[in-house]
Amino acid sequence: MSEANASATRITPGNALRPEDIALLDTRPGDAVGQYALGLGDDALILAQRLGWWISRAPELEEDVALxxxxxxxxxxxxxxxxxxxxxxxxxxxxxxxxxxxxxFRSVHLVEQPNGDFARTIARQLVVSLYQWELYSRLVDSTDATIAAIAAKAVKEVDYHRDHSIQWVLRLALGTDESRRRMIAGLKLTWPYVDELFADHPLIDEVDGAGVRPSTLRAPFDAAIQAVLDEADLERPAVPGAVGGGRSGRHSEHLGYILAEMQVLAREHPGASW
Incomplete structure (x- = not known):
């Protein structure tokens, strides 16, 4: 298959779109769409760095693999x-x-937060997975065909993330007194960072159709997470929201430490390959 034909095939939203596929495309996003995609990529990148810490540390071997x-x-x-x-x-x-x-970086503060104990990580993962599922479910209809194709692949994977986190919330909240206490504490520590996910940054006005206005995701997210809390016999935490600002480059005190660890090898050996 020629590169031109490969590009035409892979750009369809129903197909999986990999970074190497994107490199074959002739499309080039404008600055606003590029900035929008940057924020989504940074959220996923920083969350992955946090989750990777759990390998060999999760409460059971199967959970090492799952995370x-x-x-x-x-x-x-x-x-x-x-x-x-x-x-x-x-x-x-x-x-x-x-x-x-x-x-x-344009990551939201939520993904930068420390793992804490396992229950706190699960609380963060519950919020992120429900948010990403709503987001990617909408982005499959993006007017930007590349973003739509990326979302079409991502939403299938996030559907598993969502189920995984829900099952752990139920297991912890309805388990022992100690596991329930930790689940409640994890939600309380996570909740201040929820509002930033749904804040409408001025950039969204420049990517109308290509992106999704975050505030429109709040109602379905609230309904989804309330259903989980009800099943787990948990209350929505009554805590004040954090300031936020990650989409504008104002980050929590934690991001610098993550980047120092993540970037050290590449910066020490720029241009190296293995």
Whole structure:
């Protein structure tokens, strides 16, 4: 198959779109769409770094594998979005992942938060997976064919992430007194960062049709998470929201430490290959 025909086939939203497929495309996003894709890629990249920490540390061997697989899925989403975003500025996915400074990242504060104990990680994963499922379910209809194709692949994977986190919330909340206490505490620590997911950054006005207005996802997200909380006999935490600002490059104190660990090898040996 020629590159031209491969591009025409792979651009259809129903097909899986990999970073190497995006490299074959002739399409180049404008700056606004590139910035939008950058934010989605950064969310997935930073979350994957957090989840990867659990390998060999999860409460059971099967969960080591499960969280590793979720982290790998997120890495895949990050690679696709960052590859596409980079085409707007002639930068590679590695350029964007390893050679940007902290203020240049566009991740939300939620994915930057420490893992804490297992229940706190599960609380964060519940919120992220429900949010991403609503987001990608809408992005499959994006007017930007590449974003639609990336979302079509991602939403299938996030459907598993969503089920995984729900089952663990129920298991912890309805288990022992200690596991329930930790699940409640995990939700309370996570909840201040929920509002930022649904804040309408000014960029969204520039990507009308290509992106999804975050505020329109709040109602279905609230309904979905309330159903989980009801089944788990949990209450929605009554805690104030955090300031946020990740989409504008204002990050929590945690991101710098994540980037230092993630970027050190690439920065010490720029241009190296293995």
């Amino acid at each position: 590793a697989n979720i982290a790998l899925d997120q890495i895949g989403h990050a690679r696709s979005f960052l590859t596409y975003a980079g085409r707007a500025w002639d930068r590679t996915e590695d350029d964007l992942a390893y050679f940007r400074r902290e203020p240049e």
